[in-house]
Amino acid sequence: MVIPPPVRPPRITKFLKPYVLKMHFTNKYVSAQVIHAPTATVASSASSQEKALRSSMGSTRDVAAAAKIGKILGERLLLKEVSAISVFLKREQKYHGKVKAVIDSLREAGVKLL
Numbered sequence: 368m369v370i371p372p373p374v375r376p377p378r379i380t381k382f383l384k385p386y387v388l389k390m391h392f393t394n395k396y397v398s399a400q401v402i403h404a405p406t407a408t409v410a411s412s413a414s415s416q417e418k419a420l421r422s423s424m425g426s427t428r429d430v431a432a433a434a435k436i437g438k439i440l441g442e443r444l445l446l447k448e449v450s451a452i453s454v455f456l457k458r459e460q461k462y463h464g465k466v467k468a469v470i471d472s473l474r475e476a477g478v479k480l481l
Contacts, residue, residue, distance in 0.1 A: 372407035384453035384481060386410055388473070392465055397433045399440050399469055401452055410449055413440040430468045437469035441476025451479040 390399045400412035413420075413436045415427035420439065424432050444452070452473070460466050474480060 386449055386452040388452050388454045388470075390460070390466060390469055392428075392433075394428065396427050397436050397465060397469075399436055401440065401444060401449065411440060411443040411447055413437075413443065430465055433465035433468040434472045437472030438476050440469075441473045441478045444473075444478055445476065449478070451481055453481040 385404060387402050387404050388399065389402060390397075392398075396415045398412070398414035398416065401410045402408070403410045415421065415424060415432050415436060420435070421427060424435060426432055444450075454470060456462070456466065462470070470480065
């Protein structure tokens, strides 16, 4: 059973940032996805768990893997004509290491950060 996203009044949706970057890091893998906030759907995602990417990476959990995931996610976003996203970091996430690698490679791919 699929639960539909909540219907928000238009006065609220015009103030929401439409595309939000969410990152998740485990001890083995790096994953990132961009969510369209008003409809609560995934616009694009990339993960080091994908078989096509795993073969080209040396390690699936280090900073280089995070940079590659950010680059691939940026290319996929530009193919879907999403040119700007916003980033909200969790409390424990600092702009350092893997987080910085993903965000910087998104910028280099041509995605504008709000």
